[in-house]
Amino acid sequence: MKRIIIICGPTGVGKTPLAVRVAQKFNGEIVGADSMQIYRHLNIGTAKPDPEEMDLVRHHLIDCIDPKDEFDAGRYVKLADKAIQDITSRGKIPIITGGTGLYIKALLNGLFRSESICTETLSRLALELKExxxxxxxxxxxxxxxxxxxxxxxxxxxxxxxxxxVFQTTGNRISDYQKRHSFHDHRYESLKIGLYLEREKLYDRINQRVDMMMNKGLLNEVLSMVENGYSFNLKSMQSIGYKHMAMFIQKKIDLPEAINLLKRDTRRYAKRQFTWFNKDKDIAWYNPLEINGIEKLIKDFLT
Structure with a gap:
């Protein structure tokens, strides 16, 4: 079974710098596990690794999908499996890094796929969608x-x-199917490292990062997306940061309110991420500054 290292945790906690350091020290390459960093053009608002970090270590599954394309956990697993195979075939260690818990869980355990598909029901629902x-x-x-x-x-x-x-065809909820069947045996041997900060410190970092995003040109990034034909209704454009700038561009709110809402929603998102990861008892939690402890844990895992 292939061995992988996972670095996870809430947004703004410092996953990328640690992943780059770990990749350099342990001959690894980074595989993104972020549902928004996967998209091209969405750079500032998704806090992608900067060019210097990308040059230091090879990254996979970042900046590779068009924002108009649908993307989900199933597709992520296929691409991540391919990247992991490529990395391990060259004698390197895959370092899965990101905050999208569902992607990480799907990669490790697989996803439920119901075979019950009623084309008649799907056609009717598609018409209802259109109308x-x-x-x-x-x-x-x-x-x-x-x-x-x-x-x-x-x-x-x-x-x-x-x-x-699924509900109309079988009479059962898809959430019940997923609860019973969605996650199975581990597909990889993994070491899970979770990063945490005290809440107030994390929230301060989030607020500062939003200010930095605005200074880097988040608003102009969204305007450029619209000018290049990307609709506000796209799933990718409804993500945190982009939807807030869209509300300002559409004159629904003023810019200070958009920024305040962006900070608030990012803090709430970080809280949801921590709640998700905290349920996983296999995660070893560290402050990002506990480098020696993290590196010892990884060394023990790899030897």
Whole structure:
């Protein structure tokens, strides 16, 4: 079984600098596990590794998908498996780095795939999508399977329709299927390292990072995306940071309010990430400054 190192934790905690250091010290390459950094052009708002960090260590699954394309955990696993095979074939260590917990869990355990597909139901729901829009279908999903609705983005029409189709075809909720079957035996031998900071310190870093993003030109990045034909309705453009700038561009709120909402929503996102990862009892938690302890743990894992 292939061995991989996982570096996870909430946004803004310092995963990228640690991953680069670990990759350099232990002959590794980084595989991104971030649902937004995977997209091209979305650079500032997703806090992608800077060019210097990218030059120091080879990165995979960052900046490789067009923002107009649909992307999910299943597709991520296929690409990550391919990257891991490539890295290990060259005698290097894959270092999975990111804050998208579902991607990491799917990579380690696989995902449930229901074989029950009713084309008639799908066609009817597709027509309903065209006539009423995705938000009407999302409300329907919230009624029949609220747990699935909590996990699916309101603009992700493919997954919304799929979840409704499973319920209408089988009478069972897709969330129940996933609870019973979605995660299986480990697909890789892994060492999981989680990074944490005291809440106030993390929130201060998040606020400062948002200010830095604005200074780097986040607003201009979003304007450029729109000028190049990327709609505000795209799933990728509904992510944190981009949707806030979109609200300002569309004159729904002023810029100071957009920035304050961006800081608030990023803090809330960090809290949700920590809650997700904290459920995993296999994660060894470290402050990012505890370099010696982290490196000893990795050395023991690899020997």
């Amino acid at each position: 009423k829009g995705v938000h009407a279908l999302y409300e329907k999903l919230s009624e029949c399977d609220p747990k699935a609705a909590d996990r699916i983005h309101p603009n992700d029409s493919f997954r919304v329709i799929r979840a409704i189709e």
